[in-house]
Amino acid sequence: MYIHQVAAYLPAQVITNEHFTRLNGLSHEWIIERTGIRERRKAAPGENTNTMAVEATERVLAQAPLFPTAAVDLIVGATYTPHDTIYTVAHAVQRAIGVTDIPVVSISSACSSLLNAIEIVEGYFAMGKATRALVVVSEHNTAYNNENDTVAGHLWGDGASALLISKERLAPTDLRMLDLITAGAGGIGKADVAVTLKPVEKGIVMPHGKDVFIHACQYMASVTRKVLERNHLSVADVSWLIPHQANLRITRNVLQSLEMPEERAVSNIDRLGNTGCAGAAIALAEQLDQIQTGERVVITVFGGGYSYGAMLLER
């Protein structure tokens, strides 16, 4: 299978670290040192997970004349910050693009959902039940975030991304998916309490950030090694690493474990904060034109709850 095109949508409003200095007394330098985040985006009133997903979808389809809207035969949406759990992000996208009678589902495996969504697509392709899929990842973190939370309130940003995935190659520039691993790690460490979003109680909270940090570093490095090993490749064979965009210190820790130079990691944390399951897809959209023919990319993710994964691509 092939990733044909990727696009991102970012809301216009920029929230700088100074906002949290005024609110909570956290200095720009303190936030930068601990997270690498300089600013993040915030959805406008009226925007939400569904509207951002539709924006990203319209952009990706506009960039893909070889992938006509009417050919879309599967939609997988992903979010842990739902606008509506019934009229889900995938259903809103279906309504916007006007395709009917195709499988449509939304998922959550927290920040790792991008790879779960793509693996579900892989399954539909394997069954012969689809050949042209639209994957949409969208997070409206600020809808659930408590800005006054001095522990994690400054981490989160909003954004969405849409990917067009086809069973057969459509263009020479398509990224071929060589391998994909996903797994839950719900039994590990403080997975049940470390980072949670309980909609009835409201709010994303991260009372055990250190537990998340340790496992994110460990799992993203180990699953990257695993996906490379089983394809008889080494870290030196990978041109670009796109980790989950949670925290620049996590990215640096993963790079160090893998003995990979920092310039090979794709990062948007400084500009966007943690955009949840959309983060790595937005990074792929932003990096897409820089990936040269023959270059390999690993996208590796870690989600609260916990779960992890790695996908190996080749242009």
Added chain:
Amino acid sequence: MYIHQVAAYLPAQVITNEHFTRLNGLSHEWIIERTGIRERRKAAPGENTNTMAVEATERVLAQAPLFPTAAVDLIVGATYTPHDTIYTVAHAVQRAIGVTDIPVVSISSACSSLLNAIEIVEGYFAMGKATRALVVVSEHNTAYNNENDTVAGHLWGDGASALLISKERLAPTDLRMLDLITAGAGGIGKADVAVTLKPVEKGIVMPHGKDVFIHACQYMASVTRKVLERNHLSVADVSWLIPHQANLRITRNVLQSLEMPEERAVSNIDRLGNTGCAGAAIALAEQLDQIQTGERVVITVFGGGYSYGAMLLER
């Protein structure tokens, strides 16, 4: 693929129609006439989507000596009433049963999620990435319901079900899955506004129940016909119809369209109300021992948002 075992968990507290008579002045007779609901279950304080899913999982595994816990290699959870969108229902189940490093994901396609979850399993089986799956559907409607809502407050109940699904037959009593269709219908009618659960605004609301009713009747009948036609079967070849348990009037309307006698429909609406995506699975669990060798079952669902599906089983 085969459904090996199914179990249900229902919270102990029973809420009768008299509760809504006291609260909102709705008479028992009025509720019965319009919905067929006599009573529904309500999760206790401390219970939620995740705990009910774990209860159902423990029951189904206890009933299945041929399907050891350690053999589970995929968990798909489903709910539109999440306790936690990060530590999701599937992750809580993974933690409870102690299996590691297997794909784990939670989904929502509203009340039709049972069939989406099983289709995702079908995909993992087709890829060769799993052979023994646990599907868990769980709804905590009362966590999001406004009991004072005279339009829909009396409809909802809580409950969960767990299904063990294997690629190969494990026992002569296993239900063979002959065919499965799922589809979104997000572009149809008032799919975007008819029934919604927006966690930030809280509450399940159904401002356009008539639109839901019309489409549920139409789609469940038509997709049942479709799944039968493409397997060269007729309604007479089906022993049991298990529709989404939303409203007895919808079930009767679907039966009438299909020219199927009422005694062939499996129904728990009177005792449980609308238990969302868990309803049809709970009904399957309750009916399981009554299905004779050679008999066929159709499970058909319709979800807000909208989406629909049908699955054809044979014992």
